[in-house]
Amino acid sequence: MLDHMEMQFFPFARSPMHHLHFNHMAILAAALIQFLLGALWYSLFFAKPWMALTGHTKGERPKGIVVAMLSSAIGALIFSFVLAHVVMWSGAAKIGGGVFVGFICWLGFIAAPLFAETIYEQRPYVLFAINSGYWLVVLLISGGLLAVWH
Numbered sequence: 001m002l003d004h005m006e007m008q009f010f011p012f013a014r015s016p017m018h019h020l021h022f023n024h025m026a027i028l029a030a031a032l033i034q035f036l037l038g039a040l041w042y043s044l045f046f047a048k049p050w051m052a053l054t055g056h057t058k059g060e061r062p063k064g065i066v067v068a069m070l071s072s073a074i075g076a077l078i079f080s081f082v083l084a085h086v087v088m089w090s091g092a093a094k095i096g097g098g099v100f101v102g103f104i105c106w107l108g109f110i111a112a113p114l115f116a117e118t119i120y121e122q123r124p125y126v127l128f129a130i131n132s133g134y135w136l137v138v139l140l141i142s143g144g145l146l147a148v149w150h
Contacts, residue, residue, distance in 0.1 A: 026149040030080035033120050035073055037141070041134045053127045080142060087146045096147040098147025102139035110135040 042050055051058065062068070086105060092098045111132050118128040 023082075023150050024087070026146055027077070027080045027084050029149070030083065030145050031073070031076035033141055033145070034076040034079065034138045037065070037138055038072060038076075038134065038138040039138075041130075046130045049126060050130050051131075053124055080146070083139070083142055084146045084150075087143055090150065092147040093145070095144040095148050098145065099140050100130070100143070101139075101147070102143025103136075105143070106132075106136045106139040 050056075056062065078109075083102070083105065085099050090097065090101045090129050092101050114132050114135075115128060117123075118125065
C-alpha cells in the first residue's frame with residue numbers, strides 16, 4: 001500500500017490502467033500512420049530539400065535501408081505505445097485533448113532538444129523545420145487518434 005508521500009510522487013501508482021487495457025489496434029494504427037507519413041514526408045513532400053541538406057542523392061539506395069526501415073517500424077510501435085500511456089494519463093478522451101497532449105509532447109520532447117542539437121551541430125534550420133515538422137504532425141494525429149480510439 002502506498003502512503004501519502006508516495007502518492008504525491010507517484011499519483012498513477014494506484015491507477016487501474018495497465019498496458020493490456022489499451023486498444024492495441026489504435027496503437028498499431030498510430031504506428032502505421034507514423035511509418036507511412038515518414039515515407040511520404042521524406043520521399044515526397046520534402047524529398048529535395050531533405051536530400052540536399054543530408055547529402056543524399058536522388059535514386060541512391062542508402063546502405064542498411066532494410067535495418068533502418070525495420071528500426072523505424074519498431075520505433076513507431078514503441079512511440080505509439082508510450083504516447084498512448086501519456087494520453088491516457090492526461091485524461092484526454094476527445095480529439096482536441098489528444099491533439100493538445102501531442103503538441104505538448106512535441107514541444108517538450110522533440111522540438112526543444114532537437115533545436116538545441118541543431119545549434120550544437122551547426123545544422124541548417126531548414127533541416128530542423130523538416131524533421132521537427134514531421135514529428136509535430138505525427139504527434140498531433142497520433143495524440144488525437146489515441147484519445148478518441150481508446
